Amino acid sequence: MTTTEHSGSGDISRSLELLWGTGERPSRGPKPGLTLERIVTAAIAVADAEGLAAVSMRRLSAELGTGTMSLYRYVPGKAELLDLMLDQVQSFDPDAHAVDLGWRETLEMVARGAWQLYERHPWLLQVDQARPLLGPNAMAGLEFALRGLDGLGLTDRERIHVIVTVDGFATGVARTHLNSVMAEKRTGVSDAEFWKAHAPVVEKAFAGGRFPMQAALGEDAFTGRGEDVFEFGLGSLLDGIGAFIAARARDTAEK
Amino acid sequence: MTTTEHSGSGDISRSLELLWGTGERPSRGPKPGLTLERIVTAAIAVADAEGLAAVSMRRLSAELGTGTMSLYRYVPGKAELLDLMLDQVQSFDPDAHAVDLGWRETLEMVARGAWQLYERHPWLLQVDQARPLLGPNAMAGLEFALRGLDGLGLTDRERIHVIVTVDGFATGVARTHLNSVMAEKRTGVSDAEFWKAHAPVVEKAFAGGRFPMQAALGEDAFTGRGEDVFEFGLGSLLDGIGAFIAARARDTAEK
DNA sequence: ACTCACTGGGTACACCGTACCCAATTACGA
DNA sequence: TCGTAATTGGGTACGGTGTACCCAGTGAGT
Secondary structure (H helix, E strand, O other), X not given: OOOOOEOOOOOHHHHHHHHHOOOOOOOOOOOOOOOHHHHHHHHHHHHHHHOHHHOOHXXXXXXXXXXXXXXXXXXXXXXXXXXXXXXXXXXXXXHHHOOOOOHHHHHHHHHHHHHXXXXXXXXXXXXXXXOOOOOXXXXXXXXXXXXXXXXXXXXXXXXXXXXXXHHHHHHHHHHHHHHHHHHHHHHOOOHHHHHHXXXXXXXXXXXXXXXXXXXXXXXXXXXXXXXXXXXHHHHHHHHHHHHHHHHHHHHHHHO | OOXXXXXXXXXXXXXXXXXXXXXXXXXXXXXXXXXXXXXXXHHHHHHHHHOHHHOOHHHHHXXXXXXXXXXXXXXXXXXXXXXXXXXXXXXXXXHHHOOOOOHHHHHHHHHHHHHHHHHHXXXXXXXXXXXXXXXXXXXXXXXXXXXXXXXXXXOHHHHHHHHHHHHHHHHHHHHHHHHHHHHHHHHOOOHHHHHHHHHHHHHHHHHOOOOHHHHOOOHHHHOOOHHHHHHHHHHXXXXXXXXXXXXXXXXXXXX
């Protein structure tokens, strides 16, 4: 049993200070035996290996060999820790930003980047990303996307719309896909077994005649891989966005 | 602090029995003073009003005026309760299914239906929907979508891909939108205040010259409403899917 | 040497899901 | 009619959670 942890519940400016590392060491008192980074890294490692539910303050302190309450000397609370985990995990190869790509390649990278990120850290889907604090890594990603959409005649707001749309799509499909993968890992019940359990109830429902479309569906309809759905949807979405961009280009050409 | 609750963690066939209501009352023993439906309804009401985090067995029992452990006479555990909440909340006007719509209208209804569902019950985004148990309402929704995509020359798997894509898109964008709305409600910090807190740190980052695109962004770039992003993205996505369907139609015509 | 900001961390509290009991209730078999 | 078996109601208790509150120990500044 787990719950989507709320990030950003704590003191915002405190979290930002931690994110951007503006804290100076005070001159008095003993030197800290821990670092923020070690705590965040340990938390991510635990989340990757055992899921977000396994990340508790007691568990982390055990992992780091300290007292539980010592962690609160570095992080105001668990919510802020999640903020920090979010930003750290979003760091990616800065070389990828160097190249100037076309809009389609850029958006494909945005979508595939999000997909791979979720694949690597499925627990991200469990974190309430409502208001991800603007960390350095998040800003770098946005900058990359904006540059790829530059010079197409789109307004600022339209560029943001496009980016949020592509990211939302990737997130939504990744959620469906990865939740299923995680469910299997967690419960030990494979997809096949899961659907097998449904068989009796589904057959009874089909017999009622209320679901002719589903009854007529072939066996293989549901066996598609999540990646295929993602690629199909991404292609369609970008085709549609391409049409929008082309229309914009025609508008500006007329003027 | 909250966590995405895992549905489907419990005994699957037990949950299915509850979903499809195949349980007969045993002849002996006292009559139950509660019903499954009352429990599920109360749980949904609490989740709607105060979020998923407020839904605890103790809280529900208080709401219903019973002992906490009595709930376990009706529901195997909290995971199964979530399964039931999921299906109950997905019920919609059966009349909407009566009409036969074109593929675009159908997919628009699927997407808008999902969007409105999340708007009404934002906590749905917190529930792990990896493997939603096939309840009667979920099946009705899928049936509706499949019918709208009938006769277009798509394979079974392609129709499923289209539906998952559209649903994933709606879910992803709704997540971004509603998490922001919920964050405001929960923390009392408005979007404006939230971004204001970022100002000093963002300005310092801009001064570094690493983010020229974001620095050049107009004030209004981020003030767009979530609904606008949704409508923009939905339009583009359906345009793209339309192109795919048209290409398929040409294929079959050639044969 | 004294002071005092600082770090480390133990204890305690309020909450959670739920395993395990036992008492009260009800209908069937004798 | 009277056990008796099945079923419901629910109290208690356990192991988990985040974290408020303290106090002891550290080490640089005066």
